[in-house]
Amino acid sequence: MPTGRPVTEATGAAWPQGFGRHILERVDSTNAEAFRLAPSLAGPTWIMARRQENGRGRRGRAWIDPVGNFAATLVLQTGSAPADAARLSFVAALAVHDALIRLCGPRLNISLKWPNDVLLNGGKLSGILLESTGAGGQVTALAIGIGINLVSGPDTGAVEPGALRPVSLQGEAGVVLTPDEVLTAVAQGFAHWYRQEQDYGFAPIRSAWLARAARLGETITARTGNAESRGRFDGIDETGALLLTTPRGRVAIPAADIYFDAG
Numbered sequence: 609m610p611t612g613r614p615v616t617e618a619t620g621a622a623w624p625q626g627f628g629r630h631i632l633e634r635v636d637s638t639n640a641e642a643f644r645l646a647p648s649l650a651g652p653t654w655i656m657a658r659r660q661e662n663g664r665g666r667r668g669r670a671w672i673d674p675v676g677n678f679a680a681t682l683v684l685q686t687g688s689a690p691a692d693a694a695r696l697s698f699v700a701a702l703a704v705h706d707a708l709i710r711l712c713g714p715r716l717n718i719s720l721k722w723p724n725d726v727l728l729n730g731g732k733l734s735g736i737l738l739e740s741t742g743a744g745g746q747v748t749a750l751a752i753g754i755g756i757n758l759v760s761g762p763d764t765g766a767v768e769p770g771a772l773r774p775v776s777l778q779g780e781a782g783v784v785l786t787p788d789e790v791l792t793a794v795a796q797g798f799a800h801w802y803r804q805e806q807d808y809g810f811a812p813i814r815s816a817w818l819a820r821a822a823r824l825g826e827t828i829t830a831r832t833g834n835a836e837s838r839g840r841f842d843g844i845d846e847t848g849a850l851l852l853t854t855p856r857g858r859v860a861i862p863a864a865d866i867y868f869d870a871g
């Protein structure tokens with residue numbers, strides 16, 4: 609249900625070559641719109657909405673977006689295996705991190721939380737949701753949806769117990785950025801790290817991600833359904849799985865929700 613004419617703008621000087629761009633006034637979810645548009649797109653395309661009314665979060669949660677926050681999805685026709693496509697969430701997290709540093713300066717206290725959250729002053733500033741369609745063991749269309757609380761985040765009472773406190777860029781850092789300038793910077797960051805991934809594989813992504821990781825070497829808790837593992841966060845492996853050193857030894861966890869100790 610997008611409104612406004614989807615316009616694929618001509619690529620400006622700062623816009624990365626090879627990526628399309630659609631800006632919508634209003635949409636239900638940019639990820640949903642990504643799948644509607646995917647069959648007609650000629651190449652990787654960013655879809656941004658000034659107003660997202662039914663945003664989707666991880667694990668079936670809702671993602672609430674007041675006007676002024678950033679909501680955009682990159683849609684890629686990858687043809688890759690699901691595990692390879694999933695690792696692009698690290699590319700997206702690096703893109704958001706680097707875009708915000710570029711726009712706000714190196715003193716912004718920003719870090720990454722496994723698998724794909726971006727933190728500001730230890731609170732959750734941004735979430736990333738990967739969704740895909742596929743056939744025959746291959747991903748046909750991959751939607752990398754990014755939400756950034758530029759002007760406000762949800763109330764603390766609206767998030768699950770144990771979840772990080774939501775924060776906004778304006779509230780924490782007093783910086784006001786427009787979704788349009790953030791889109792260009794995130795698209796540039798993604799293009800940079802995506803090229804690295806295409807040319808050299810996951811290794812440079814893994815080291816860049818680890819250099820920006822929150823709570824590395826600290827004790828954290830990983831929950832998957834009813835299973836819980838607690839141990840020292842020792843990094844990520846070459847598949848992107850979380851490495852935890854527990855009293856039972858080293859474990860690699862491919863998917864989980866992560867909880868930090870207070871403090």
Ligand SMILES: O=C(O)CCCC[C@@H]1SC[C@@H]2NC(=O)N[C@@H]21
Nearest residue numbers: 637639663664665666735753755
């Ligand atoms: O739960 C999370 O942390 C992930 C949130 C992802 C939200 C973004 S906003 C743009 C894109 N469109 C959606 O419907 N969801 C993602």
